[in-house]
Amino acid sequence: MFWKLGFFKMGNALRLLYGKCFQPSTTGDSDSVGPPYTTTAPAVSALAYDLFNFEITSQVPEALSQHVVSSRKAQVTWYGKLLQAWKKAKPPPKTTEEVARLIVETLSRAQYQKADVEGLLEFYGLPHPSILAEISTGVPTGLSDGVICEGLSLPEGVKFEMHTLPVVGKTVPDGDGLNVYVNTDDPRESSNIPGDVLMAADQRSEARAMKNYAVADELHQKIIESGYRVIDFQNEAILARKYRIRLRGIDAPEMSMPFGKEAKEELVKLVNGKCLSVLVYEVDKYGRYVADVYWNDIFVQEVMLKKGLAWHYVAHDKRVKFATWQKEAQAERTGLWVQPNPEKPWEWRKNNKRRQHCP
Incomplete structure (x- = not known):
């Protein structure tokens, strides 16, 4: 050697x-x-x-x-x-x-x-x-419908892209959202780290070196409250920023709806432990980053639609491929499409909101 x-x-x-x-x-x-x-x-x-x-x-x-x-x-x-x-x-x-x-x-x-x-x-x-x-x-293969496969060009409307650290499956809330962390060594992140977060990270490192773990934990909690976290990755402590992601173009059943649990489980299986490529289009009113999500050549939204574990959210996304993938799942009666007349999640939310406000 x-x-x-x-x-x-x-x-x-x-x-x-x-x-x-x-x-x-x-x-x-x-x-x-x-x-x-x-x-x-x-x-x-x-x-x-x-x-x-x-x-x-x-x-x-x-x-x-x-x-x-x-x-x-x-x-x-x-x-x-x-x-x-x-x-x-x-x-x-x-x-x-x-x-x-x-x-x-x-x-x-x-x-x-x-x-x-x-x-x-x-x-x-x-x-x-x-x-x-x-x-x-050139137009890379697959980009005509907003799906990235290769090349330097990004789909129209993408504001920026980011690459995550390995996703922790237990932090996935449902079938169309996830929480990810991005290494602050990324040039887009490094210039925007709040000074108090950097200071707390340095102080935490010093506290851990002195085996003062109680102080280190307090400092880490402050870092977490600021939207960051120190993550152990490949034997290195990495300061990472948290992002809440909303999968663009699909709407999975809510957790209390039929197939809500199955949708979440499938998404967890897709992303758990994976470093993802995330193409961000916008930030929604809830502060979530609306994005397309990929792991290598696997397009997460495509899998969810083909397995019948999400609806094409056509009111917010007109991509033809999404409609095609949903029709394939409907034809095969896959996932939620085994139901004769499945309720749309956006209608379910609307109806339940009304019930909550009824006297």
């Missing part, structure tokens, strides 16, 4: 030498990203070699930080996603254009910053102006 780590840290020159000295192999396992997989393109071999070493050591190239803006921890996440994407590619990429496209599509699907994508391409000497322009200005 030690010789591999030392070899790994010798920098770009040795990585490029690796690419120049080895010839293409046609006998290698397509699931491998390192030896015996090689190519005549030095830049491609350099990335293949770095991914090979990442799989062994979980380390990323030290010089990469000079080309990108995100933290080393974020870079580790990139390489994990790239490693998975490379292994899934059939056939694996061989040319600089194919590898550049794999990087752009993999990282932009996860909504990383454009500066980081460009920096990573530059680091490996891969083409980027044309391919970035091609993907940014």
Whole structure:
């Protein structure tokens, strides 16, 4: 292991030498990203070699930080996603254009910053102006109906996107809402942290170091009351901001309605322990962020509609795909559609509000 780590840290020159000295192999396992997989393109071999070493050591190239803006921890996440994407590619990429496209599509699907994508391409000497322009200005697959699949463009109307820390399933309130936390290392978050929250986080860290856990707990409670939380993630204490999310375009049965419990259970199963991509359209009158939610290539609203555990909330969302997914569930009598005439949740809320105000 030690010789591999030392070899790994010798920098770009040795990585490029690796690419120049080895010839293409046609006998290698397509699931491998390192030896015996090689190519005549030095830049491609350099990335293949770095991914090979990442799989062994979980380390990323030290010089990469000079080309990108995100933290080393974020870079580790990139390489994990790239490693998975490379292994899934059939056939694996061989040319600089194919590898550049794999990087752009993999990282932009996860909504990383454009500066980081460009920096990573530059680091490996891969083409980027044309391919970035091609993907940014084109209409990515699936976006015509407001569903994101790949590319740098976001659906029309999206104000911003964010990436969550792993979701805790027990905090999911119902079938169309969830609570998420976003790392404040994110550039959009880091510039907006209240000063008293930062101070409390620092004081909490010091209190814990001195094993003064009672004081640390009091400080954490203040942080929580301000809409933040310190979360232990990958052996690191992370200051994170809380967001209440309302799934855009669907309306699940209320908990006291038929299939309300089942809807919540399905949503918990979908998001529990997952790091999600959240595309925010607006903030509603209750302070919830109305958003599309994805885990990798899984679109959460699509699953809920196809399983018959939510209605298409057509008054607030006109997307054709949503209507189609609901009709599929109705035709198959799935979930709530086993009922001959299921009550719409918005009508249920309206009727129950009236009952509450009756003398």
